[in-house]
Amino acid sequence: KAGVTQTPRYLIKTRGQQVTLSCSPISGHRSVSWYQQTPGQGLQFLFEYFSETQRNKGNFPGRFSGRQFSNSRSEMNVSTLELGDSALYLCASSSHFSDEQYFGPGTRLTVT
Amino acid sequence: AQSVTQLDSHVSVSEGTPVLLRCNYSSSYSPSLFWYVQHPNKGLQLLLKYTSAATLVKGINGFEAEFKKSETSFHLTKPSAHMSDAAEYFCVVRANYGGATNKLIFGTGTLLAVQP
Numbered sequence: 001k002a003g004v005t006q007t008p009r010y011l012i013k014t015r016g017q018q019v020t021l022s023c024s025p026i027s028g029h030r031s032v033s034w035y036q037q038t039p040g041q042g043l044q045f046l047f048e049y050f051s052e053t054q055r056n057k058g059n060f061p062g063r064f065s066g067r068q069f070s071n072s073r074s075e076m077n078v079s080t081l082e083l084g085d086s087a088l089y090l091c092a093s094s095s096h097f098s099d100e101q102y103f104g105p106g107t108r109l110t111v112t
Numbered sequence: 113a114q115s116v117t118q119l120d121s122h123v124s125v126s127e128g129t130p131v132l133l134r135c136n137y138s139s140s141y142s143p144s145l146f147w148y149v150q151h152p153n154k155g156l157q158l159l160l161k162y163t164s165a166a167t168l169v170k171g172i173n174g175f176e177a178e179f180k181k182s183e184t185s186f187h188l189t190k191p192s193a194h195m196s197d198a199a200e201y202f203c204v205v206r207a208n209y210g211g212a213t214n215k216l217i218f219g220t221g222t223l224l225a226v227q228p
Contacts, residue, residue: 033215092156103155106155
């Protein structure tokens with residue numbers, strides 16, 4: 001079975017731009033979660049989707065948004081980028097029958 | 113609210129010696145606890161999980177962890193370190209709001225160095 005894939009792997013943007021990151025979960029997994037990892041704040045939960053519905057949201061500003069499609073693929077969008085948004089963005093998927101979450105390799109976003 | 117505290121930010125061991133990475137948890141419910149490992153420039157890999165079936169949990173690559181409710185601890189151990197174990201390790205608890213969620217709450221991580 002293929003693992004969780006994230007595209008792109010690396011991204012460089014300038015302040016004020018917007019960015020869209022993509023996550024394809026493991027086949028059959030309907031739950032997708034997103035996390036931001038930075039040296040200062042560690043790993044923080046962004047949001048969680050299950051069957052196209054946002055089930056939970058972390059404490060991030062409204063510039064951070066996401067969605068999930070009917071094939072369980074998910075995207076997250078960050079508008080009006082700030083320098084502090086530079087981070088590794090990780091996506092995780094899990095099946096409905098397990099609490100084990102499987103992470104993708106991440107997208108490294110650099111904002112200049 | 114659930115939380116985890118990793119007691120050491122850095123641990124250094126010699127190859128072939130035991131590994132102990134310490135984690136304390138806080139939870140008003142019976143927690144779901146995990147250990148994840150992250151190698152440089154890689155995603156997170158699940159090492160093991162505790163979900164109340166057994167207090168001693170065996171994971172991949174020879175790691176195990178023991179859930180001790182009286183001490184609110186979930187320490188990670190390995191009898192003999194290998195060079196390939198050098199990585200960052202995260203103790204994690206699943207959030208419990210009384211509803212369905214897969215939200216994970218991460219500790220601050222322990223960087224394990226293995227000396228030859």
